[in-house]
Amino acid sequence: MPDHDTPVAVITGASSGIGAATARALVAHGYRVVLLGRRVERLQQLADELGPSAVAIAADVTDRDALVAAADHVRRDLGRVDVLVNNAGVMLLGPFGTEQRQEARRMVEVNLLGAMTATEVFLPQLHDGGGDLVNISSVAGRTARAGNAAYAATKWGMNGWSEALRQELQPDIRVTVIEPGAVATELTDHITDPDVKQNTEQFYAQLAITADDVADVIAFAVTRPRRLTLNEILLRPTAQPG
Ligand code: NDP
8 A cells, every 4th residue: 555654756767876875865864765777686776775665667768658657656556756856867978979979869868858758757746746856967067068068968958947847837846956066976987988988087086976975965955844945956076176
């Protein structure tokens, strides 16, 4: 039977990094968490660690049918959604051009369209009882630079979309945009340009904050009194210049 008192958070891209850390932080704050992602074994490991407060569901955010099935599962078994964290993302940095065209498209499909699809699919359940929409953007949503054009486009897009949604959904749903700087996760593992990958990894090794640092901020934001919304939170490692 669904437990109607305990808040439920749905987190996309919960199999590693900021998503996994957010799941741990929200469980510590008394939430049940729904872990979405493609790597089922990783999701299941995390669900096992978190115990009965967590459920793992395989869902690629570029596959609307999978998200609809996940939303049906959540409605049936948990009965509510209080928080949706649009966290799934890829950062395939590199020079803009024909060689990178598939990576550019993938970033748009996962980072921006994936967040839009997850939101559209879960929105009726968020509307049921108010709720929080947390969109994981980036410093790259405010600072464009050579080499991050397509990634920055996805995050600038997310910021504009989020601000419009904030106005559209208030006061029932609070919209919070989180804009982290460098965070030590698996994000840089997937960069295919060897020079860009090496430079990015060196930069991260010098100063990156932890996924737990970001998760603490997300947990803080969603646990504020309903009268207050933290609309946009920019957080960088103290030593990060831009
Ligand atoms: P990770 O690579 O550790 O996590 C990314 C997550 O996204 C994984 O859980 C992955 O799960 C999921 N994901 C990727 N593609 C898909 C997909 N098609 N469908 C569903 N899930 C998907 O990196 P981070 O934790 O760092 O990244 C999380 C978010 O934080 C991203 O949006 C990123 O842009 C943002 N961010 C990260 C920063 C950093 O420096 N690390 C800085 C600023 C923002 P799976 O592979 O199992 O599907």
